[in-house]
Amino acid sequence: MTLAAVGQICSTDSMVHNLAQCRILIQKAAATGAQALFLPEASDYIASSPSETISLARSVSESEFVRGIQDEVRKFKLPVHVGIHEPAQDEKVKNTLIWIDEGGRIQHRYQKIHLFDVDIKGGPVLKESRSVEKGMSMPLPFHTPVGRVGPTICFDLRFPEIGLALRRKNAEIITFPSAFTIPTGQAHWEILIRARAIETQSYVIAAAQVGPHNEKRSSYGHSMIVSPWGEILAELDKVGGEPQIATANIDLGLLHKVRSEMPLLRRNDLYAEV
Template structure:
């Protein structure tokens, strides 16, 4: 029964300080017996001021930190599912990119967030992710994680069932949903959406989240969750503070649930 660690963060404006927090958490996770650790969306830099953030986002910093994460995974012998960090593309736009670093080295998996968060909230918050970020175009799975086949998503992707339907078709055993959910949307929809996606895919959902008031002024919801394939919440880290938590994953639960409710096997194409 693999043990995972989930890191809830309050990331700020300094990539180096954020990396240090992740590095410390990875070492603590390994000491606690975890085989892999999950971090939130924008774990390395959370800054809504795009001009200021641009000073920390370039091709050299991207290579520097991916190399450091690769070494960290290898040296600690723990897989790292880095929720995401901003990456400058050749087009000049950014990608909101997830990474998966294996403890044994080898290929680094990458997933670019597909759905852009372009909304005006009743709280007065306005977000236009597509002004700076280019949406991804590929569904990505990690087929040899300690949890089996792991599907990669990021935050707002959670609201689009078609992506999770595809991950279900690919028989993912677990799905990562790193996030920096706003407080209003989190209070309304976070728990119900994550439980729904776990039930639909008959898979574990691991959602490491940002929490609290950040240096750039935004406030995030927290409540990092682990949900099992039946929709039961195995871990909820609350909405008060950052921290590290552990969860044992009973992979036998996947087959049990899929036998009781064989929705993946019964799935049919809807006539048009």
């Protein structure tokens, strides 16, 4: 059994501010004895316009945010999973998730494949495709101190196919670092996370942005860790104040028990593989 930590912050357009928040979370997670910390999508910054999103992007080698996280990881020997932006072609950015090992090295990365374009009547209008380049490769699970992690990002949560594909590749933990809007979060966040855990019989770790990022945008929060049985093991709901973490034990024995006692044997001879 291992201990995982999930974080919750409110990123702004100031990478100095955002790095300070993440440093607090790394220190808090290390103090609990956690063996990995999972941070939200876009931890480096959330901008107020597509043009600002593009102008703030830095390569990992030039990003003071990424270098700062790497320094803190090395200091505490605590691996971190964190969402960032990277420059892309055609005046766009990549929405990327990176795994930094305990030595501060970037060992794995995933570029978001499902982009969030939404126009809710009376609610937010967000067009991620205006400034973000969609990923063209499926994520691959990788080994970590808390289990075999399958990375995804935010809007990927609405597509069960990606979680099921990761399960077929032997993922034990599926991550959904996010920045859900308040209306969509209130309606769908918990339901979707628990559904992905139940249908894949995997742990789900969903680190969330929370609160007002600028005058135009606020996020729902409610970072959580869910068991392969769909039980919420840890959840954060506070808005404002100091950045928070929650922790939960990852019991791979329980995971294998759930999978062996209730095998999900699909009939792909009768319907297409999802």
